[in-house]
Amino acid sequence: MVLHRPEAAIPVLRLLCREFATEQYALAQLHHALNTGDFNHLPEASQLTDDLDKVCAVDSMPNKDFVIDVMDQLISRFIQPARLKIEAGENVAPQQLRQLANLSVVLLKSLGKLSDNTVTTIGKLNTTHLERLGALYNIALETGLPGQDHTEISSIRNLLERKRNAILMIEESPLTLENMDEVSRSDRDVVMNAVQRMGWSLSFASQALKNDREVALAAVNQNGWALGFASQEMRNDHFVVMSAVQNAGLAFQFASPDLRKNHDIAMAAVRQNPTALMQMNQELQRDPAIRALVFNRPQ
Secondary structure (H helix, E strand, C coil), rough: CCCCCCHHHHHHHHHHHCCCCCCCCHHHHHHHHHHHHHHHHHCHHHHHHHHHHHHHHHCCCCCCCHHHHHHHHHHHHHHHHHHHHCCCCCCCCHHHHHHHHHHHHHHHHHCCEEECEEECCCCCCCCHHHHHHHHHHHHHHHHHHHCCHHHHHHHHHHHHHHHHHHHHHHHHHHHHHHHHCCCCCHHHHHHHHHHHHHHHHHHHHCCHCCHHHHHHHHHHHCCCCHHHCCCCHHCCCCHHHHHHHHHHHHHHCCCCCCCCHHHHHHHHHHHHHHHHHCCCCHHCCCCCHHHHCCCCCCC
């Protein structure tokens, strides 16, 4: 089943993690800890890495909701309470803070792409999540034991802080994407936040993200005219173009030459805006079904 239907294997793996909550399995330990709030059941980062590598290797779901759910619970059940204790003047063992930081790093790596320039979380972690993770890393670094290697946590802390600041600016005005550096305009989370608020801010995204199907869809669903800023490949994507013309019929003009001949897309375009007929070839303009939609005549 794992080889032939990986999407069906994931619920089974999750069920196993729930049903066999023993110390033999890191994911099962983590599930038990999240349910009970018992810190002592949290697995070591190295153990969780091994288990997540196996799960994510067969996880065909691009948004990895499973990892997102685990991260969200880790933050709410352990990270935020630890932070609140410290802010209230209570003591939290440095080893616990380091373990929480290391576990969250493992989840970030499984969630998306981790590189020298960015941490991609596929748009699933909001600014509150990012702020709480950043605060945890700050505390973990401040309370780190002598001789420990802080490089990875320090680097990720800086990346998350950069991302959070960029997203906060986007929330104020999506147009600020135009003035951001190449790193931010290539950050999938930052750009996704921008196009969800103002579709045509896709024009300021990196070329790679203009060719990202999920980003392009988010943009044209917000404003069909954003299709004009998508890559040629996306303009030739039937689903992306259909979504665009359903939002703004006149976006038909930005479709690829092949899709401008497509009857279904032409019908959707004139249904949304009858004047899209003027952008079509003579064959489509003479099509009885299309003319019926435009001129309200019986087919």
